[in-house]
Amino acid sequence: MSGSAELVSRGLTKAYGRRKLALSDVSFAVPTRGIFTLIGRNGAGKTTLTRILATLLEPTSGSASIDGLDVMADARKLRERIAVVPQEARTVAWMTPIQTVSSYLLWRGHSYGESRKRAAEALARVGIEKYSDRLNRMLSGGIKRKVLVSMVLASEARVIFLDEPSTGLDPISRRELWDLLIAIGKERFVFLTTHYLEEAEQVSNRIGILEDGKLLSMGTLEDLRKEMKYGYSLVLPQANSDLPAFVGERYLRRDGQTQILTTEDEALAITRKLVEERVRFSLNPVTLDDIFNYIVSREGGTSGTEEGRR
Ligand SMILES: Nc1ncnc2c1ncn2[C@@H]1O[C@H](COP(=O)(O)OP(=O)(O)OP(=O)(O)O)[C@@H](O)[C@H]1O
Ligand SMILES: [Mg+2]
Structure with missing residues (x-):
């Protein structure tokens, strides 16, 4: 030692x-x-x-x-x-x-x-x-x-x-x-x-x-990433309820935007529909911000995104 x-x-x-x-x-x-x-x-x-x-x-x-x-x-x-x-x-x-x-x-x-x-x-x-x-x-x-x-x-x-x-x-x-x-x-x-x-x-x-x-x-960041089931974050400008069923988690963020945590395949399916409907969105691999909110809220804390969780 x-x-x-x-x-x-x-x-x-x-x-x-x-x-x-x-x-x-x-x-x-x-x-x-x-x-x-x-x-x-x-x-x-x-x-x-x-x-x-x-x-x-x-x-x-x-x-x-x-x-x-x-x-x-x-x-x-x-x-x-x-x-x-x-x-x-x-x-x-x-x-x-x-x-x-x-x-x-x-x-x-x-x-x-x-x-x-x-x-x-x-x-x-x-x-x-x-x-x-x-x-x-x-x-x-x-x-x-x-x-x-x-x-x-x-x-x-x-x-x-x-x-x-x-x-x-x-x-x-x-x-x-x-x-x-x-x-x-x-x-x-x-x-x-x-x-x-x-x-x-x-x-x-x-x-x-x-x-x-x-x-x-x-x-490491990679270790923390693995604690999340989902690797991608999809953000839509408003509370969009007209989405296909998907595997993942949806939050209503404090800033009024909808955030969806999901897998790469699911993200691709959802974004295909969004592109067809000409809805603006952004799709990114999860950031430490997403991971932090996820881990803290999982433990029963009250993080920014958790409050709006549906
Ligand atoms: N000298 C002290 N006497 C009594 N309580 C204290 C003292 N220093 C810190 N605390 C309490 O201990 C807890 C942890 O405080 P600490 O300063 O370590 O947090 P922190 O993560 O550094 O916060 P911040 O991000 O605001 O700097 C808090 O509840 C704080 O009120
Ligand atoms: Mg401090």
Whole structure:
């Protein structure tokens, strides 16, 4: 076990005081390479799990280890190997990005010269070198988040925790961050949380779905796909009731469109009729968004599409 390149969670449970469990018996193992992304709605327990694994919070019961180091017993040693950007992380207003990143590296034990050099490289890699010497408080929210990402990137940590790094970024910056994450994931292990399912789909090697403190599903996108009976999603502009009988599931989405999850053959039969009737539709392989809604609603949750399910 010791030294194995894995993140292992064994029955992690967390109760904040006497409130209902924020995490309930979470067990899984993932190799510590590439990108593992945790998805789940507000309050699902993503930050709680991230903080426990990053040695910032003690679990109520259960245990976890990263590369054979226990998050409780070996916390000191583990902290040298990990770097964290918590969800609520903020930059210090009166410091500049270069000072922010290099002081973090100094604190991690690098020399002054090396800290400055690594910091400058990281800021350049994140694409914000032109802001290096401005005061953090003068920067936009998105650039401040990029400064935080630069800190962990500049560190030598092999394991990086990023709790919702893309929140607050504009669509272009978000995509740039995805490219950066994919590049980081080639060299180190990234533990990511996000509310952007397209982001999770684009960057992750493995994905975990957390709902109400429980891990509902875990695996590659392909593994998650297999949990759904249906591989195709057909979307019609309105509540179209005049459809041939088919094998699949029909939802009325919140946006008023009809979504049908079905097999490839069934989808082809339905779309033939729609084409004949000149009804607009879109047909796509299921996305992580579809899978997430399906898995969460299957467990009795109330996801967006589930509410309109017939
Ligand atoms: N310090 C705390 N004290 C009491 N309850 C807490 C505390 N931190 C979190 N909780 C509760 O634990 C549950 C899980 O919260 P957590 O922050 O882990 O969720 P999350 O998945 O990160 O949510 P979000 O997507 O909104 O960031 C929630 O019900 C939350 O209210
Ligand atoms: Mg959170």
